[in-house]
Amino acid sequence: MIDFRISNLIFYFILIFIISSNIVFNSIYFDLTLISCLIIYVLRWNETNWIICFVLFLLGIYNDILVSTPFGYASSLFLCFYLIDRLENYLSIPSNTNIRFIIFLLLMLILFSINYFTIYFIYNTPISLFINIIPFMAVILLYYPIDFIISFIQNKYVRIK
Amino acid sequence: MRFSRNLRVQKILSPSSRVFILAIILFFISLILFLGRFELTQSAKNLRSYTTSISYSISYIVSTPSKLINSGIQSILDLKEIYNQLDEYNRNQLTESASFQEVVSMKLKIAQYEDLLNLTADQEYDFITSRIVANFSNKFIGTILIKSDEAEKLFIDMPAAGPDGILGRVSSLDNKVARVLLLNNINSRLPVSISEDAHQGIMIGQGQNNPIIEYVREYKNIKVGDLVTTSGKGGIFPPYLVVGQVTRIKGERIEVELIEDVSQLTHIILLNYKFNKDNE
Numbered sequence: 001m002i003d004f005r006i007s008n009l010i011f012y013f014i015l016i017f018i019i020s021s022n023i024v025f026n027s028i029y030f031d032l033t034l035i036s037c038l039i040i041y042v043l044r045w046n047e048t049n050w051i052i053c054f055v056l057f058l059l060g061i062y063n064d065i066l067v068s069t070p071f072g073y074a075s076s077l078f079l080c081f082y083l084i085d086r087l088e089n090y091l092s093i094p095s096n097t098n099i100r101f102i103i104f105l106l107l108m109l110i111l112f113s114i115n116y117f118t119i120y121f122i123y124n125t126p127i128s129l130f131i132n133i134i135p136f137m138a139v140i141l142l143y144y145p146i147d148f149i150i151s152f153i154q155n156k157y158v159r160i161k
Numbered sequence: 162m163r164f165s166r167n168l169r170v171q172k173i174l175s176p177s178s179r180v181f182i183l184a185i186i187l188f189f190i191s192l193i194l195f196l197g198r199f200e201l202t203q204s205a206k207n208l209r210s211y212t213t214s215i216s217y218s219i220s221y222i223v224s225t226p227s228k229l230i231n232s233g234i235q236s237i238l239d240l241k242e243i244y245n246q247l248d249e250y251n252r253n254q255l256t257e258s259a260s261f262q263e264v265v266s267m268k269l270k271i272a273q274y275e276d277l278l279n280l281t282a283d284q285e286y287d288f289i290t291s292r293i294v295a296n297f298s299n300k301f302i303g304t305i306l307i308k309s310d311e312a313e314k315l316f317i318d319m320p321a322a323g324p325d326g327i328l329g330r331v332s333s334l335d336n337k338v339a340r341v342l343l344l345n346n347i348n349s350r351l352p353v354s355i356s357e358d359a360h361q362g363i364m365i366g367q368g369q370n371n372p373i374i375e376y377v378r379e380y381k382n383i384k385v386g387d388l389v390t391t392s393g394k395g396g397i398f399p400p401y402l403v404v405g406q407v408t409r410i411k412g413e414r415i416e417v418e419l420i421e422d423v424s425q426l427t428h429i430i431l432l433n434y435k436f437n438k439d440n441e
Contacts, residue, residue: 013223016219016223017223017224017226017227019220020219020220020221020223020224020227021220021224021227022220022295022297023217023220023221023224023294023295023306024224024227024228024231024295025227025231026296026297026298026299026424027299028299028369031300048176048177048180049180050176050179050180050183052180053180053183053184053187054187056184056187057187057190057191060191062216062219065208065209065212065213065216066213066216066217066220066295067297067300067302067304068209068297068302068304068340069300069302070194070195070198070199070200071194071195071199071200071205072190072191072192072193072194072195072196072199073195075187075191075194076188076191076192076194076195079184079187079188079191080188082184083181083184083185083188086180086181086184090181119301119347119368123347123348125301125347125365125366125367125368126367127301127347127367127368127369127370128368128369128370131368131369131370132301132368132369
């Protein structure tokens, strides 16, 4: 059944807002696609709401069209973080924020390595390690503040789980 | 035995498992699209050009609060800059009035020398001015979105330039917005000519780093500071437009600093080069 509760719509809107802000913010320090991934990872999604998967897929395509990244790049990232979150839920990890943070950190490092080697081998372009690691580090640093804000909102105002 | 199998089936068919399976399926579809390089297909190009203006319109509306914050910060910075410039202007006012006469006489002299040397004016092209509406230049897939009042006159591969030199080319367009692929984009390839000796090479975008020039035969003759211009080969860009300057040479790797900084621009010009070439 399609779940159109206002609480879910708020989070969809937050994600659309962050992705859309790409046309305003053009910074080498913050990658809004990665920040969206962080929010997807931090949010406590409804386990039985299948529309979330489609929304994340479509948001990824929207991000790709807007930013001109290859098709499937953002949607695979969004769904990857969503799946990891689901998997952690299944393994009862979410109660421990530190373990979740370490998993997120490892994911970011893996993602950075894949990104770097893809550009290096497919596009034959040795991009600067320092410049490209900055947005990943920024997202890692933002983990605890965003986790705190999202948890605060979800605990106080909404119950989507 | 049958009981346990039924339990397992029930577990797989439970709503949460179904959502999980759906997410995995969509994840693999996305991965296939990405790794299969779907963006290179014609259907993907059509999809992108048809949907760019829709996605831009959505993001334009949704990101209004971000735009307001950004323009507020920008206004404060601009105001600070104006005050600084005013101070500087007041300080220089006296000296400038004295040197004005000198500048005018210098300009007259230059004009006389140009006449004596029989110099011709730079070749000029028809152009369309466009406004930059979104800037994604700080990514390894550097692009900008532009909007023009004469969108019907734009075409794919139209050269884009700033006041000082070349910026990139139009990569996709529809009736409202067009996307310009910048020279620092890792997909960008530009035939260039280096120094007065016109050494030929191909400039390749490097994302956030400076572009590099490859396939230069006489790379040993190139020096730091040499001017890089378009060579005109390939027929997309007109020749002799300034691209940048050689900043570093490491073996066969020639690094170029671009003359145009797109983050400083609000408008660009699109050269009607193809139109001129067809008429010739």
